[in-house]
Amino acid sequence: MIKIHKLLKSAGTWVYLKFLILIGFRKLFNLKTKFVFSQTGEDMILYMLLRDIHDDDLFYIDVGCNDPIHDSNTFLFYLNGGSGICIDGNKSLIDKHKKIRTRDISICSLVSDEVEEVTFYISKENRVSTASKEVMINNSNRWEFGDKLNLKTRTLNEILDSNLPKGQAIHLLSIDVEGYDFKVLKSIDLEKYQPKVIVIEMHSFSLDPEFLKSDEVILYLQSFGYSLKYYATFNAYFVRIS
Known part of the structure; x- marks a missing residue:
């Protein structure tokens, strides 16, 4: 508990205050609850899929990591002793991650x-935030977009070649980049780097059998030995089976 107090204090007064309120309610009503940090419970599904990995050993790649705590798919794993590589195009958010x-x-x-x-x-x-003009236009009636930056992309292969610790297994690959998700997925060599679980945002998902037989993401991952395990609130969860 001392560890989480110290960590959330570093995130700012408001985050820490909300944490203390939640702790207070949990104690007051004797609630047997777990903390969830992702937007719609993604980290609980991932925690179940990765339950056979020791907390301290778990290593993730989080592409489109956004805020280090709020709506994060990987903060729960970090809190439990895991670590990984977090990637985002927004420098202010990456600066928060580093802190x-x-x-x-x-x-x-x-x-x-x-x-x-x-x-x-x-x-x-x-x-x-997105690198897709189409996604930006579609979302502009709901959210305000401000700055525009011209940035040079990198492949995930190049980033991992340069930064992945030698011999380190990847247990989780999380991709949430608002319209560039499949491009990110195709940028990693899944024969060389073999994440145990991949969660990827798929807004157009359907349970229609024709969709399941023809979707490019599903077919692509099946070709590398991944099976679709779950779909929940815009995210598809794939598990490596071979």
């Missing part, structure tokens, strides 16, 4: 399957 999640390797970059210069549209609602 709060000091065990992680935090990298400011956009990721794609090819090296190219793209426009990064930054929203005041950070989690919808």
